[in-house]
Amino acid sequence: MLLSGTLQRCRLSASTVPRQPRPSVARRALREETPEQKRERQLRESARVEERITYIQNADHFKREIEAAGKKLVVVEAQAEGVCMTGLDEEPELHWKGDKEAALRPCENIKHTFVRTARECQDVVFLSLQADDEEVADLCDELGIEVIPTLQFWRNGAKIWEHKGIMNMDQDLGEGVLFFNGSAAGGVQAGDFVTELHSEEEMQAFIASQSDSVLTVVDICLSDAAPCIRVYPAVLALARSFKGYAAFGRVVADQSDAGRELLRDYNVVEVPTFLFFKNGREVDRHVGSSRGDLIGKIMEVQSRFGVAPPPPPGGAQPRRTIQRRVTRKARA
The missing domain is CATH 3.40.30.10 (Glutaredoxin)
Structure with missing residues (x-):
């Protein structure tokens, strides 16, 4: 009887609380993006990120950008459609044996990594060399780029480091930016x-x-x-x-x-x-x-030397404290 009375009082209390009118389905839909709107927003965001990357047209353009960067770190990406070299001394015949799409996928992925890194690292200059273009291909020769893709790191008008080939390129991109510029994901300096x-x-x-x-x-x-x-x-x-x-x-x-x-x-x-x-x-x-x-x-x-180590992550509580909590809960 006591239980049923309690339930009845809960029902009565709930019924006396005025309910807020729910927005209609149409109104809720207006607040949400349609697939087309979402796609348009993503394209706008991608365009803003793309503005962080300068696509080099020729050798003169490259020299101007390097000079304008001054003391800033400059990351140069050299790539070409349909080419994805490992950088190993004995290059596997990836492009005419097996699954060509799978062979090229790592180089497609590194393009996205390059864009994300450009978005995260606002104080670094990012340049892209599209080696399919004849003038840019000549520039790649001038820069000593023999493997596609290649990353080069520049500062004060001079090349300071280079990574050749797709092997571990995503890792070296992040590590290079961190080492030379002190910038990490999430704004960590x-x-x-x-x-x-x-x-x-x-x-x-x-x-x-x-x-x-x-x-x-x-x-x-x-x-x-x-x-x-x-x-x-x-x-x-x-x-x-x-x-x-x-x-x-x-x-x-x-x-x-x-x-x-x-x-x-x-x-x-x-x-x-x-x-x-x-x-x-x-x-x-x-x-x-x-x-x-x-x-x-x-x-x-x-x-x-008796130096205290840092505490373990997660802030684990001592066993005695946990036991006391269990005891208190049992008594209650």
């Missing part, structure tokens, strides 16, 4: 987590500014070394994860005389080399581009 250092004086000042409870890690790298470029996303990820527990700096040693001198002074013969400092002195180093090995080395050095 590497400089907020990894301090750029240009000389031993700057490095020593950076080390001295850290508290005794923090391990200092300095990445010594070169701008033309692929392992340095490819490990940098991991360095950034670690710097974010270990913030407050380890401080990360980076020296791109071939960009200045002071950087090259630092290489000699610290006897760095392979890159990337990671120097570990505690209380102002070097206590260890790690050579190599393996993220797992780098994490292991950081944890090892932290443990050796």
Whole structure:
């Protein structure tokens, strides 16, 4: 009886609440996009993104764009319809054996990746060379482009790095933009987590500014070394994860005389080399581009010097706290 009475009161209470009139189906439809409207909006958005990419017409056009970019990073994409080379020394005969459409699909995909990267990285200049055009093909020859597709990275009027062929091109596109420009997806700026250092004086000042409870890690790298470029996303990820527990700096040693001198002074013969400092002195180093090995080395050095590691992700609660919650729930 009590249960039925409670249900009755719930029904009465609900019936006394005035209901808001629902919009008609027609009105709701007006608020929603039709497929045609959605397609038009997507085309407008794509057009705005395409404006971020300059399609080069000839050598003079390319030189003007490079000069106008100045100190900005410039990413140059060279591509052609119906051509998708791997960049391997022995190029597979992809275009006349097997499924040609499947063979060309990776190069179609990289075009979309290039567009998305241009949309994300507003402070980078993106140029596209369509090698099907005769004048642009001549420019590709002038730039030493022998493999389609190719990515080139330019700054201050000079080429600073190049990736040939579709193999790992999407990965190297993102890693190159991050390494040379410090821009990551979602508006993340590497400089907020990894301090750029240009000389031993700057490095020593950076080390001295850290508290005794923090391990200092300095990445010594070169701008033309692929392992340095490819490990940098991991360095950034670690710097974010270990913030407050380890401080990360980076020296791109071939960009200045002071950087090259630092290489000699610290006897760095392979890159990337990671120097570990505690209380102002070097206590260890790690050579190599393996993220797992780098994490292991950081944890090892932290443990050796009693530096607290960062808490595990997810904020897991201690078992005792969980047990207390279960006990309280049972008593209730």
